Amino acid sequence: MRKEWEVLHTAVNCEISLDRESKILICRWIGFQHEKPLKDSGKIILVLLKKHKCCKILNDNTDVLGPWYHSAEWTSTKWFPNMIEAGLRHFAWVCPKDMFAQLSAEKALPQQRVVKTFYFVEEAMDWLKTQE
């Protein structure tokens, strides 16, 4: 985590920070994702997005392990539309190294064109900063 990022929320499965300068919300997911903690963290992200009036999210899945098919459809059809309605415009998704987590992420992509995938956090951050 970078110095300029302010930690807003910490859970076992997810850490949410804010880059105040660029107003980018940084969500770093960690380890295995069980259904309830995942959805809870998702809901907190939605609240924080509204609260800080962000439209950009860096969704870092680098360290996610294992499949999370249990919540893939919910993410795609419920969470993303709510997020978009709340003001989300650009979602930089850093792919997990774990193949099962990667397959789950592919399943969770929304129909709306707000997501762009990356392999490295720096790349994703750079892209977000160039977006309006």
Next chain:
Amino acid sequence: MPGTELKRLEELIGKDIPNLIQMDCKVCEALLTDFRRALKEEAERIKLSMSRRIASVERKKELRKYVREQQQNLIMLNTYLLNHANPEKLAASSVVPEAAALCHYIYKTLDDLLSFMERHFIGYFDLDTWIPTNYRLIVIQEIREDLETLEQVMLSKSIDKKLVEIVFLAFTQLIQSELEDEITYRKVRYLKKLKNELFRIFNTDHESSDTSESVKQLLIRLNFNCMPFVNYSTNEIKVRLQNLETLVEKREHLAHSLKEINQIRDRTGFVLDIRLPSLKEQVSMWIVEELDCQVTAQQLPISFPETVKTILEKIELNLSVAQLAALIWAGVKEGLIKNKNVSAVFRAVVAMVNTKKTDEISFGSLKTKYQDIEQGTRDALIKILQSLIDRLRSHS
């Protein structure tokens, strides 16, 4: 350790799968389907990457080194899978959604990659490398898995039991060699190919087709060069040979068999036992020896042993060979001579009869005259027979 091309697979086997098993994650059907697709994509990526790498290598020595390293890496990755699933699960033909099923699909992918390497870079691929014990356990299980079904299908197709036994001998030898260090990649590849091809025959052969013959042709094509099958093949020729009467027919049959075996296109590189000569070579050699033997036999005059000669004396006929042949023809056509095989009659006549011009009638000339009776011969024979009828009539 695997090179960069196989890094993703190595991570999958070394990290992702153990993590998933440790956390006791649920493996659903959707995950299995997506996983298979992802593996397929990864395999295609690896194939492309390997091909590009190989195309960029100029020296043959380096190329061989690279191909063999990848071959070893793929085999080693197979053995790592045994840390997460037993051979039964890895080789299972039916898959249930669980972590072991993921390993099963990885095993299939690694197998596909090995086949790809072997097909495209056969000149650099080491077929005679010994396979590690762990890999052998998976392969044995894979073969064992299908063996029972294969045997049932073979027997239901009314395939010669002896042939089934011979085919199974190759498989059981591998299964029983679990503790020996003699199993090479060549052997494994051969038996897998044989098994798959047998299933292909049984799945495509129609009820009316001769499945035994299809299996035999397959064994010849795959150079199934063990002694039992060489004996089986030569024995089949021998049995047909015994049913033929004349040397000419026998020679024709042998020549035809030689042509047949030499015209079958074998699959390059496939051989059951590399230490033995090819099946074609062994059977051809047997046929050539048999042909030589037949030729020698034909050159020798057909005669009885001296002891028999002193007892039997040849009948001396006042007929030409052509007239004798015409007489046999009439006898056969009229049903007077009941032998089914005319050649046998010729042999007996040749051995027991002299004509007015020759002491030794040749089998060939008798046969030729029999097949082409001239008008003059027929008239002359009728005249002789008429005088015989007249003689009989005058008998009181």
